Amino acid sequence: MLSIKNLHVSIHNKEILRGLNLEVKAGEVHAIMGPNGTGKSTLASVIAGRDIFEVTAGEILYKGKDLMDLSPDERACEGIFLGFQYPVEIPGVSMTNFMRTAVNEQRKYKGLDPLSGTAFLARMEEKKQLVELTSKLTNRSVNEGFSGGEKKRNEIFQMAMLEPSLAILDETDSGLDIDALRVVANGVNKLRTADNAFVVITHYQRLLDHIIPDFVHVLFEGRIVKSGDKSLAYELEEKGYEWLKESAFTSGI
């Protein structure tokens, strides 16, 4: 589904990603871990199409298409979803209006008729329950006045509404207490199918107790330096990242 080869990305002439490779297939959950400032969020933003980053080399293929040819909204319509680390507040745009616009623009892209008001509201109700989001929140402006946990649950809610093929969750667990973490993880687990894939970016192993990954990758200084199964996450938790720096050093990074 997603194939990243030798990806180099810079911002303000500073290279963040330096030859990253990643293969994600349908039905898989990949976790990307690593210390701060190694490029995890950059990777997420570049896949979603944030234009402040410059791709200087390499390619990202998604379902065989070169993502660089697609705008952020086209990528979303093709089925890519980014769960933001810091969801943006948009005063004056109601959650309902925002989601309805998004759902219908995606339907239009696919040549479908817009959802009727009733069908849309029914879908909202159903998906809200998934992440235990109250109506109070959906009646407000997008993310405005939401607590940290509410913002993150709102990201999962949007994901549920848009039913992407590939969801990238950028530190969705950061700032969550254990109950909120459970709600978010449950939401993701319920949405897992054989046809979609998840890339879960996280700093801590604790999220991976709830969302069991098929693969764990360690991102360090712009490259994936180690990949393994979920046991790698426990190893990292135990040993920290220091030993990786040494192995990265010895492997010539």
Add this chain to the structure above:
Amino acid sequence: MAEGICFHIRNLNRMKNDIQTNVISLKEKMLHLHSQHLTGLNEAPFMKKIRENALESFQKNGFPHNKMEDWRSTNLSKTLAMDFKQHFEPGSEPVNIDSIFSCDVHHLDTYLITLLNGWYSNAEKPLNILPDGTIIGSFAKASVVYPEIFEKYYAKTAEDPKNGMNALNTAFAQDGVFIYVPDNVKVDKTIQIVSIINLDENILIQPRNLVVVGKNAQLQLVHCDHSVQHRASFINSVTEIFIEENAEVEYYKLQNKDNETTLITTTYFEQAAHSRLTSNVITLNGGLIRNNMRVSLNGAGADAKLLGLYLMDREQHVDNNLFIDHRSADCTSTQLYKGILDDQAEGVFNGHILVRPDAQRTQAYQNSKNILLTDKANIHTQPQLEIYADDVKCSHGATVGQLDPEAMFYMRSRGIREDTARMLMMYAFAAEVINQVKILPLRHQIDEMIYKRLKGELSTCDQCILDCNAKRDIHFEIDLKKI
């Protein structure tokens, strides 16, 4: 009876160098017209006195010009150099207003008053007295029938030496709208004033409106401007609104004029103790617009909320000039003006708050927020706080920016196309003001108009036979990429 004010610019360069000379010339023409048509008017001595004083003031001050601090960013010289006609009597042909105007605000049930070319249009019934005692009618007729009201209120706010346009209006005032709401009356429907210009000539009109809202009374007033013929017009209107003790007024001004219009409005609000005012000025189009809002908080506990929204493009110019005079203790005032400027459009916001020595515990807030869609659009925003009391809370803020790129990316990452995302953002920006329109059908209509305006469609009403049917170049589109 029509008289031309002809003024030709033979030397454009000279005009640029010496605006003053031209203005003086036009001033002399106005003075001449006045002596021909208005000095001999048969009117009450006190009315005559007011007119004379105003004329004297205009003679002394003349037209505003760029060297005046308050007019630094709005240049009238182009308008003053044009050739306009003035009419000193209403048109003699009976006019069926329904045939030229129908308001398209759905479900908006109002007492509708129309001014045609500055004159009260219903000649057969110049005064309408409602069962609750409210009087709605012609300014000219009311000044004769209710001299005691006029003597008490008319031109009492006009001592505004900086405002030559106001003096000019008072010197030339003949007709307009008169509204009187007795004490303790809540007017059961919104009163709507529609000022229509329908003449196939360039015209200068100076409507004069007087509104008195008695103690504990309530009034919702909607004031709209329309043009039928697309000729240049110069409108200099003055409205005085007196809000007596504990009375409440909602005032809405809707401006959607063509690019040939110069519209100068001056609105005075005189507020007694514990009175409440919400004013909302919405400007969607217009050539050159200047709105002077003068609020005087005369009694303790009075509250004024002044909101504004302007969406301008091409070479349109809008200038909102506010003066809030805190004369009494425990009063509150809030100003929130927001604008979106495209192309080379220019906005001016001047908010002057004066807190006099006795006005302790004043709370006065001001906020001007603007979005510029191009490098060439610009906004001059200037707060002015003048505080002579020591126990006050005042604040002002001004922001000028583009649409938030983070929010744009967030929306696009959900599949919302760039132009739709821009629309949503601009709409959201405007919503803060629109949502405070309390008359629901009006809010929906304004909502619709703004939506169309932002999409680049004409925002005049759908089915009305005004601007929409006019066969002319409609260059209202905003490039969607820029929205």
